[in-house]
Amino acid sequence: MTSIGLQHYLILAAILFSIGFYGSVAKKNGVAVLMGIELMLNAVNINLIAFNRFLNPDVSVGMIFAIFVIVVAAAEVAVGLAIIIKIYRERLTTSVNDIDWLKW
């Protein structure tokens, strides 16, 4: 059996990113769009940690970046959910097709 290398992790992250991208553009519910964004951020974290571990294992820059990505993801999902709940109160919908106040 071949051993697992950097390419395996990168391809796994690419697949996960594509799934998250598809979910965030093709879903109707605003909460599902946030779920797709979370999947994409997870794929980015896998990439950062794999590069750190395989290419430069003596420093921890990739891991630090992954921690900051997690922090920003938490902030993003909190604010995004607050906006979705506010829109739901005003319009009684969470469908991104109905959120068109800025269109004319």
Next chain:
Amino acid sequence: MVDLSPVVFWTISAIVIGSAIAVISSKNIVHSALFLVLTFVSVAGIYATLTVDYLAAVQILVYAGAIAIMLVFGVMLTKRGDIRESNLFNQYKYIGLLIAAGFLIMTVYMLSLTEFPVVAGPIGSSVELVAISMFGDYVIPFEGAAILLLVAMVGAVMIARGGNKKQ
């Protein structure tokens, strides 16, 4: 570098990809949220195969423990109509699939062309490395991240605050 049995990696990868596809394809958004928890936990397993134990623990605590629960709260607070039809596709179902598949094929092709200079490194706990960097070179971004979290939480509370119109 990591001397792990490939069976572990393939198993965890299959769980990651399968549950991520289930997040997207499930028609019930509560099921999507539960599959999202499964995805986060199995991504923590991927981190464990990379011997990054600290981030595996953070992944389970923050993603599976906090972010997924917040998303479930969001689902529960905005539920309307039939829950079995709560997570449908919009009009970009096919063109989005086309673009995502094109991106994936392009990325994998470019990865197959690239030679990475892989080096062998020490295998051990990553907590010490992370701690030294976090409170040494990166202490200012660390404080900035703390302020960002505080501002985001206060902002989320202000945006979602309930309906007393007089205030």
